Each structure stands twice: as C-alpha cells, then as structure tokens.
Amino acid sequence: MNPDVDALMALQAEDDVVEEIMAQLDAIAPRLEALDQVRAGALKALTQLKGAIESDERKRVELSMRLTEHKERHDKNVAQLDVVKRMREATAAVAQVEMGRKLLLELEGSHRDVVNRVNEGRRVVVEKEAQLAKLDEDQAAARAAIQGEKETLGGTLAGARRNREAKAASVTASLRAKYDRIRQRRRSQSVFALEAGACGSCDTAIPVHRRQAMTASGSVEVCEACGVLIFARE
Ligand SMILES: [Zn+2]
Secondary structure, three states: OOHHHHHHHHHHHHHHHHHHHHHHHHOHHHHHHHHHHHHHHHHHHHHHHHHHHHHHHHHHHHHHHHHHHHHHHHHHHHHHHHHOOOHHHHHHHHHHHHHHHHHHHHHHHHHHHHHHHHHHHHHHHHHHHHHHHHHHHHHHHHHHHHHHHHHHHHHHHHHHHHHHHHHHOOOOHHHHHHHHHHHHHHOOOOEEEOEOOEOOOOOOEOOHHHHHHHHHHOOOEEOOOOOOEEEOOO
16 A cells, blocks of 8 residues: 555544544533523523612602602691681592592502512522522532633643644655645545545545556545545555
C-alpha cells in the first residue's frame, strides 16, 4: 500500500479523536445556558412579585389617605345630625350619613384586602429569595463541575492536537493540504477505501480503467460525486 495512504489514515484517526473532544466541548455551552435560564426564570418571578407588591403598597397608602379623609367627613356629618332641626334637612342628612357609612365600609374592605395582599406578597418574597439562594448554591456546584470538565477536556484536546500534528507531518504536503480542506468542510471521516469498485462514502461506481490505475499507482484521489478522498485497497 502507498505509504501516503497509511499516513493519511493515521492522521484521520487522530482527527476523529480531536473532533470527538470538540463535540464534547460544544455540548457544554447548552448545559450552562440551561442553568442560566433556570436562574433567570426564578429571578424574573421574584422581580414581578416585588413589582406587584410595590404597586399594591402605593394603593394601600392612597386608600389609607382616602379612608382618613372620609372618616373625618363622615364623623362631621354624623355630628351634624344632632343640630339639624327641620324635617326636610334631617331626611337629607340621614341619607348622606347612610351613604357615607356604605362608602366607609367599602373603603375599609378594599384597604383590608390590599393590606392582606401586601403581607402575603412579602411572605412569598422571603420564601422565593430563600429558594433563589438555594438555587445559586446548587448551581455553583453544578457550574464548578462543568468548569472542571471543560478544563479537563481542554487539556485532552491540546494533547490530541499535538498527536494530530505529529501524524500530519508524515503526510505529503500536497495531499495533506487537500485532506485538510476536505476535512474542514466535512468535519467527519474524509478518506474512504473503494468498496466493491465504488466510493466507500457515496457508493458511486468508479470506472474499471480508473480503478485499475488507482490500484496500480496506490494514488489517493477525490471522488467526483461526493468530494471525499478515495483510494483502492491492494
Ligand atoms: Zn463519493
């Protein structure tokens, strides 16, 4: 067999190793993104809750002011009842006091509701903040583990690349350039033996005379159909 073919197959084997490690490194980014997404989701829920509480708190203050104002006016109206002498005025004053009482009850109810909401919201915020702290703690461990994996893979990759360069040095420069171009495009196996007279990758038949010439010379050629490198086994 052409020594170039042996050297090329050895280089290809090292490139398989390099690409496998790179695929493992590529798989790390989505794992980190998934952690980021979970944390962002928890933080968003907490921020939304805090926003809702702030808005409720503003409502509470406003209701509280209205309640105070209304109470004062109502007390005044009630006191007024005692001094009203004439019947028609008295009827109007009683009706006004009744309406005022109704409004007072409504305002008190709304105020109570909003106070309850604010208190409940604050309780949930404390809970969610504790959950977020716990999440950060758990994620710190996961992130450290991923970082460790990344560093280990980085070291392995550097070693695999050195092996690859060592093997590449044994391949004729022109063939190596051709192979590198094809490999970069395919990012997978790029050298195939002919199988039953056809390209081992795309199965396109190679004419007999060309096949015979390839066997005789041991040359490595490009498959015209799919662009991989092909050679004939002896
Ligand atoms: Zn082919």
